[in-house]
Each structure stands twice: as C-alpha cells, then as structure tokens.
Amino acid sequence: MSENASNCIIELKDVVKSFDDTLVIDHVSLSVRKGEFVTLLGPSGCGKTTTLRMIAGFDLPTSGQILLNGKDISLLPPNKRPVNTVFQRYALFPHLNVFDNIAFGLRMKRVVNTYRNPKGEEYTRTEKLTKAEIAAKVKKALEMVDLEGFEKREISTLSGGQQQRVAIARAIVNEPEILLLDEPLGALDLKMRKEMQIELKAMHRRLGITFIYVTHDQEEALTMSDTVVVMADGVVQQIGTPTDVYNEPANTFVADFIGESNIFSGTVTGKRKVRFCGKTFDCVDDFEKNEMVDVVVRPEDIVMCEPELGMLKGKVISVVFKGIHYEITVQVGRYEVVIQSTERREVGETIGMNIPAQEIHIMKRKYTSNIYDGVITKRNTVEFADGEFECDVTQLYPGSHLDEEEYLVTAQGEKIDLTGTEVTVEVGLEDISISDDAEAGGAQGHIISIIYKGDHYRVIVRTDESEEDFVFATDDLWNENDYVSVIIPKDKIKLTLKHTEEKAA
Amino acid sequence: MIKKCLKAFYIGLILLLLYAPILLLAVYSFNSVNTIGTWGSFSFTHYIKLFTDEAILEMIGNTVVLAVSAAILSTILGTAGAMGIYYSRKKAKTLMNGANQIPIINAEIVTALALAITFVAVGLEKSFFTLLMGHMVICTPFVVLSVMPKLKQMDNSLYEAALDLGASPAKALFKVVLPQIVPGIVSGFMLAITLSLDDYIITSYTKPSTFNTISTYVYNATTKGNAHTAVTLSSFWALTTIIFVIILAVVLFANITGLKNKKKEAHE
Numbered sequence: 001m002s003e004n005a006s007n008c009i010i011e012l013k014d015v016v017k018s019f020d021d022t023l024v025i026d027h028v029s030l031s032v033r034k035g036e037f038v039t040l041l042g043p044s045g046c047g048k049t050t051t052l053r054m055i056a057g058f059d060l061p062t063s064g065q066i067l068l069n070g071k072d073i074s075l076l077p078p079n080k081r082p083v084n085t086v087f088q089r090y091a092l093f094p095h096l097n098v099f100d101n102i103a104f105g106l107r108m109k110r111v112v113n114t115y116r117n118p119k120g121e122e123y124t125r126t127e128k129l130t131k132a133e134i135a136a137k138v139k140k141a142l143e144m145v146d147l148e149g150f151e152k153r154e155i156s157t158l159s160g161g162q163q164q165r166v167a168i169a170r171a172i173v174n175e176p177e178i179l180l181l182d183e184p185l186g187a188l189d190l191k192m193r194k195e196m197q198i199e200l201k202a203m204h205r206r207l208g209i210t211f212i213y214v215t216h217d218q219e220e221a222l223t224m225s226d227t228v229v230v231m232a233d234g235v236v237q238q239i240g241t242p243t244d245v246y247n248e249p250a251n252t253f254v255a256d257f258i259g260e261s262n263i264f265s266g267t268v269t270g271k272r273k274v275r276f277c278g279k280t281f282d283c284v285d286d287f288e289k290n291e292m293v294d295v296v297v298r299p300e301d302i303v304m305c306e307p308e309l310g311m312l313k314g315k316v317i318s319v320v321f322k323g324i325h326y327e328i329t330v331q332v333g334r335y336e337v338v339i340q341s342t343e344r345r346e347v348g349e350t351i352g353m354n355i356p357a358q359e360i361h362i363m364k365r366k367y368t369s370n371i372y373d374g375v376i377t378k379r380n381t382v383e384f385a386d387g388e389f390e391c392d393v394t395q396l397y398p399g400s401h402l403d404e405e406e407y408l409v410t411a412q413g414e415k416i417d418l419t420g421t422e423v424t425v426e427v428g429l430e431d432i433s434i435s436d437d438a439e440a441g442g443a444q445g446h447i448i449s450i451i452y453k454g455d456h457y458r459v460i461v462r463t464d465e466s467e468e469d470f471v472f473a474t475d476d477l478w479n480e481n482d483y484v485s486v487i488i489p490k491d492k493i494k495l496t497l498k499h500t501e502e503k504a505a
Numbered sequence: 506m507i508k509k510c511l512k513a514f515y516i517g518l519i520l521l522l523l524y525a526p527i528l529l530l531a532v533y534s535f536n537s538v539n540t541i542g543t544w545g546s547f548s549f550t551h552y553i554k555l556f557t558d559e560a561i562l563e564m565i566g567n568t569v570v571l572a573v574s575a576a577i578l579s580t581i582l583g584t585a586g587a588m589g590i591y592y593s594r595k596k597a598k599t600l601m602n603g604a605n606q607i608p609i610i611n612a613e614i615v616t617a618l619a620l621a622i623t624f625v626a627v628g629l630e631k632s633f634f635t636l637l638m639g640h641m642v643i644c645t646p647f648v649v650l651s652v653m654p655k656l657k658q659m660d661n662s663l664y665e666a667a668l669d670l671g672a673s674p675a676k677a678l679f680k681v682v683l684p685q686i687v688p689g690i691v692s693g694f695m696l697a698i699t700l701s702l703d704d705y706i707i708t709s710y711t712k713p714s715t716f717n718t719i720s721t722y723v724y725n726a727t728t729k730g731n732a733h734t735a736v737t738l739s740s741f742w743a744l745t746t747i748i749f750v751i752i753l754a755v756v757l758f759a760n761i762t763g764l765k766n767k768k769k770e771a772h773e
Binding site: 089109170 | 672
C-alpha cells in the first residue's frame with residue numbers, strides 16, 4: 001500500500017457522479033502515476049470532462065473518493081488543490097493583460113518564510129510573493145511558451161494560438177503537481193494543433209509533472225499519451241498504453257472508436273481457432289470452444305494476394321485514395337472487408353486476402369441477448385424498458401391456456417390472474433427491429449451506438465426515461481440520435497417467472 | 506431635392522416638438538418678469554433667487570441625497586440579486602426573473618399604495634427611511650435587468666479559472682467576476698439615479714409630510730394656491746434650465762468618449 005501510495009499521485013476510487021438523477025459517471029476507478037501523461041478519451045458526453053472537473057474540484061463526486069498522494073481530497077474546494085487547469089476556451093481574464101493574467105495565481109499564493117530575529121531565534125511568517133519574485137516567475141513562464149515580451153499585451157489582441165500559450169503559462173507558473181487540460185487544442189486549426197501537440201509533449205518532459213489531458217481526438221490521444229483511458233457512457237472501457245488500446249481493444253466500442261477496424265461476429269471452433277466471414281482462421285487468443293465472440297481486424301493488417309492463394313476471396317467494390325494509402329473495400333460473400341494498403345487495386349478486380357494469426361484480435365461478446373425486468377399487465381401484455389409489448393403469457397406455465405375471459409388456466413385447471421406478476425424478459429439480438437414511426441413499436445428511444453460488423457450493423461437503442469438498452473442486429477443503416485420505436489414480435493419475447501417461490505413464502 | 510427638403514423638414518419638426526417647450530422655459534428663465542408671455546428684460550433674477558431661497562436649496566439637497574443613496578443601495582442589492590438569479594437552478598431562475606419583472610410592469614400607483622399600506626400595517630411611520638425603501642423598490646429591478654446581460658455574456662469558466670488559480674470564492678468574485686459586469690453595474694446605477702430623481706408617485710406616498718423633493722415641491726407649488734407661487738415657480742424655470750444643461754453635457758460627454766473608445770479599439 002505504501003509503495004502504491006508513493007508511486008501514485010491521483011486515484012479515483014469507485015467515483016459516481018449524477019446530475020439531477022442523470023448518471024454521468026458510473027463507478028469509475030482510475031489511478032495515475034506521478035509524472036505520467038494520461039489522456040481521457042471518448043466521444044462527447046462520455047463523462048471525460050466531468051471526471052476532469054472532479055479532479056479539479058469544480059464538481060464534487062456523488063459517491064466515491066478522489067485521493068491525491070493518498071489523501072482524500074474529494075470535498076476540497078478547487079482553490080485548495082495543488083492542481084491547475086487549462087480550459088477549453090482558455091478562460092483568460094479579459095480585463096487583465098498577459099502579465100496580470102499569468103501573475104494572478106502567484107498573487108493569490110502565500111508562502112511561509114523563515115526569518116531569524118536579532119537574538120538568533122527563528123520565526124516564520126506567511127507572506128505574499130514579492131513583486132520581483134512574481135515578475136521573475138512570469139518571465140520564466142512566458143519563455144516556456146515562447147511569448148517573451150508579450151507582458152503588456154491585452155488578451156483581446158492575441159491570436160487563438162497565443163491565447164492558448166498564455167493559458168498554459170498561467171497554469172504552469174503556479175508549479176502545480178498536476179496539470180489538467182480540457183480539450184485545449186480544440187479551437188485551433190489542424191496545423192497549429194499538430195505543432196502544439198509536440199510542444200505540449202516536450203513541455204511535459206521538461207516540467208516532469210503529471211498531465212491529465214481530455215480529448216475526443218483519438219489520434220491526439222495516441223500521439224501524446226503514456227496511458228489512454230477510453231471512456232464511453234460514464235464508464236471506463238479500457239485503460240492502457242496507446243499501443244495496447246490500438247492493438248488489443250477491450251471491446252467493440254474501443255475497436256470502433258480508436259482507428260479504423262473491421263469488426264465481425266465470430267465463433268470459437270477449437271484451440272486457437274476462430275470462424276468468421278465463413279472461414280476458420282488461426283488466432284493467438286484462447287477462448288472456450290463454441291463461445292460467440294467479436295473479432296477485430298485492423299484494415300492495414302490484411303494482406304492482399306492472388307485470388308487462389310488467399311483464405312478469403314472477394315471482389316473490390318471501392319477504392320479511395322487517402323494520401324499515404326488506398327482504402328479498398330472488398331465484398332467477400334455477404335461481408336464487407338476494408339483494407340488499407342499502399343498497393344492499388346482496381347474496382348471489379350477479384351483478389352485474395354490473408355490475415356496473419358497475431359493480427360486477429362478476439363474479444364468476449366458484451367451483448368449476447370437483451371434481458372429486462374418486466375411486469376405482466378391486466379391485458380396480458382408485458383411492460384418493460386419504458387414500453388409495453390404483446391407477449392404469450394402461457395409460456396410461464398407449461399401446458400396452460402387462456403380462457404375466453406383472458407384468464408390463464410394452468411395444466412392443472414387452476415385459474416390465475418397474472419396482473420402484476422414480475423417476470424424476466426429475454427429477447428434475442430436478432431429478434432428486434434426498429435421503425436421511425438414512434439407508434440409502431442412497444443417502446444421508444446434514441447439510437448446511441450451503431451457499429452458495422454462486416455455484413456450487418458449492431459445498433460443500441462436507449463429509452464429516455466429509465467435508460468434501458470435494446471441491442472440488436474440490423475441490415476439497415478440508421479443514424480445516431482435517431483428517435484425510433486422498438487418492435488418485437490410476440491413470439492420472440494421469452495418470459496420466465498421471477499422468484500415465485502420466494503414470493504409465495 | 507424635394508425629398509431632401511422634406512426629410513430635413515420632418516426631422517426639424519420632430520426636434521421642435523421635442524425641445525421647443527424646454528427652450529421656451531430656458532428663454533423665459535432669463536426674463537426679469539414672473540409671467541410667461543411678457544418679456545421684461547434680460548436678467549439673472551430667477552437664478553439669484555434659486556440659489557438664495559433656503560427652502561428651494563434644501564429641497565434640491567433632499568432630492569440629490571435621496572437619489573444618490575437610493576441608487577447606491579439598489580445597485581448593491583440589484584447586482585447581488587442578479588448574480589444570485591444567474592447562478593440559481595433553472596426553476597428558481599425563471600421564478601425570480603418573473604418576480605423581478607412585476608415591479609417594472611406594475612402601475613407605479615399600485616406599488617405606491619401597496620407600500621404606503623404596508624408601512625402603516627407594520628407600524629412604520631413615514632420617514633426618510635420609508636421614502637428610501639420606496640425608491641429602492643422601483644430602482645432595484647432595473648439594476649438587476651441591466652446587470653443580467655453582462656453576466657450572460659461572461660464566459661462561465663472565468664470564475665472557475667480564478668478558483669483554480671487559488672482565489673477564494675470572494676476574491677474570485679471581486680477580482681474576476683465584478684470587473685466583467687462593471688458596465689452593467691454603472692448603467693444600472695445611472696438608471697437608478699434618473700428613476701429616483703424624477704419620481705413623484707412613490708415619493709408622495711412614502712415621504713414624511715415635511716420632506717420635499719423637486720417633483721413633490723413643484724407639484725405642490727403648481728396645484729395649491731400658494732402665496733408665493735408665482736415667484737417660486739419662476740425660479741423653477743431657472744432650475745429646469747440648469748438640469749437640462751447638465752444632462753445635455755453628460756450625454757454629449759458620454760457619446761464623445763464612447764466614440765473615442767471605439768476609434769481607439771479600431772486602431773488596435
């Protein structure tokens with residue numbers, strides 16, 4: 001523990017944050033080593049900024065702890081934390097010039113100085129920094145960001161890149177233990193951004209302090225970080241080095257979000273054997289036989305060859321020139337495979353493809369079926385996930401049937417009123433369809449995720465009220481954030497009674 | 506050509522309608538006679554009277570002291586209120602914004618009567634204090650209204666940035682938030698002064714009987730057949746002229762400095 005504490009500068013322990021019943025951060029645990037460059041990466045709304053704000057102290061966790069050097073700082077106000085932030089839109093003080101902006105933190109600072117009185121006794125005094133000290137520190141900070149001589153300039157006269165540098169100088173001049181950066185390069189143009197990435201990385205090396213960086217730009221994250229924390233939906237999806245998260249994504253979300261990828265549904269057919277795209281491949285991951293898995297292959301890892309020499313054979317359906325490489329889409333049976341290669345192929349050409357065993361990455365499937373808690377209504381329908389669906393209630397009691405008054409009669413001839421019965425509802429991934437007619441289905445929600453899996457899309461629809469997810473496969477392309485209704489055929493809803501014995505007891 | 510002439514004529518007519526009465530007053534304020542319509546000779550009689558009559562001087566003093574103190578207090582109250590409303594949750598925000606509108610939209614006579622009745626109900630005798638309260642009631646909502654847009658314009662993370670750099674919430678407020686909204690506070694203050702200076706209705710319902718401001722004094726002088734009415738009234742011509750000249754100067758100054766600032770900004 002003590003060794004852990006000395007090594008680790010900040011630690012989030014099971015942190016939960018909700019705003020007015022909306023869960024934003026869902027049990028996040030994270031530890032950051034001293035001097036590390038950590039990036040929180042994820043799409044907008046994934047909770048990365050909220051996590052940063054909790055470390056800075058602007059938001060307080062609903063539950064859980066934030067430890068700084070082993071001490072709990074969860075409830076400490078931001079001005080008491082040895083942490084400084086570079087804000088997304090810089091948040092420079094418009095009424096102060098560059099010097100006063102950078103000196104702001106230094107002027108707030110109080111240091112304890114030790115003096116010796118004439119009798120030779122030591123005493124301490126809490127004092128402000130002197131003007132000369134402040135001026136020297138500001139000058140050094142300006143040198144650090146290459147803005148020597150800008151002291152007297154007004155903020156409004158600076159360009160975006162210069163404002164960015166002032167914002168960084170204003171934070172690092174306080175010598176924080178941790179520097180937090182909230183999408184600091186978001187407002188800059190591409191070229192400027194690339195330059196600042198390199199400068200920030202160099203600054204990190206020179207200062208030797210911990211950087212926690214928030215971005216939605218996966219390339220930025222991979223280029224700059226020691227460790228990448230991939231977040232989605234308020235949950236940490238994966239923590240690892242840039243190489244790890246790229247080569248060994250923990251799930252389909254990470255694979256889809258970071259870099260380009262081919263994602264297929266597959267089955268493990270034996271020891272280090274996996275079947276997808278209608279072929280069995282050798283691979284390097286060990287899974288249980290017959291386990292349903294997700295398979296990820298990066299486009300640049302697919303090797304093109306003569307048609308008869310390849311494991312897979314298909315027809316090129318599109319070729320796009322991307323500068324350094326061509327992006328070639330190949331139709332293999334009913335699957336689409338994307339390849340990145342410096343070699344050019346013609347549309348219509350038939351080619352063969354091989355995938356080296358170490359480039360096939362296999363992941364446990366997160367979703368195998370949808371399971372909900374439901375309640376039977378008096379109309380013999382079932383309510384779950386903010387919706388009401390028609391179902392066959394006779395499956396709850398083998399051999400039962402419904403009488404003319406719609407009461408359930410069991411095989412023993414017992415009449416049961418099912419109203420209010422709690423059941424577990426199971427729906428397969430293939431059994432859900434959606435419609436943009438809100439009235440067509442039993443429940444409504446917004447599409448929160450779409451992932452292409454070679455021959456179909458895996459879509460997740462989330463209901464608005466209780467945020468239940470419907471996961472399913474579809475051939476149609478929808479858009480994220482579409483408002484749709486969920487249709488489930490009556491015979492595809494599988495019901496089982498929930499702890500009936502306990503209830504009876 | 507005709508169009509141009511018509512344009513000039515139209516503008517001239519409007520300006521004449523707006524300013525002729527004041528100009529008339531200004532001209533007659535230099536008349537040696539006390540009646541409008543007959544011109545005696547050019548003299549400063551009315552001005553001399555204005556600055557020697559103790560009753561008039563006291564009443565002017567009252568008005569200024571009242572306006573300045575009401576404006577200062579409502580500016581503090583209104584600024585704090587605007588910040589409170591701005592940082593409230595959405596529901597409370599809408600509610601308080603609505604509540605702030607009511608004194609503005611409400612007929613002044615209703616507010617005045619309500620205030621008078623309330624003072625009686627709680628047993629407060631009419632005094633400078635009740636008068637001051639009355640003026641704050643009408644001024645504060647306007648201060649809130651003029652500070653609010655400045656808060657909305659401000660980048661929200663400025664306050665957080667100040668905290669982040671080690672400022673206590675109070676320091677962050679005074680060193681970072683306040684400087685951003687100063688223009689709103691100043692215009693709120695000016696608005697409050699103007700409102701208080703020319704208010705008659707609230708004043709007449711909340712003032713003690715022996716206390717007079719310019720507006721109540723003029724009103725009393727013009728309605729009740731006072732013995733020295735004519736004499737006093739004529740010195741008001743002088744007062745009106747002075748007030749008009751002062752306002753003219755203030756407006757000109759504000760516009761010219763505004764122009765200069767804009768030019769300066771453009772140069773930078």
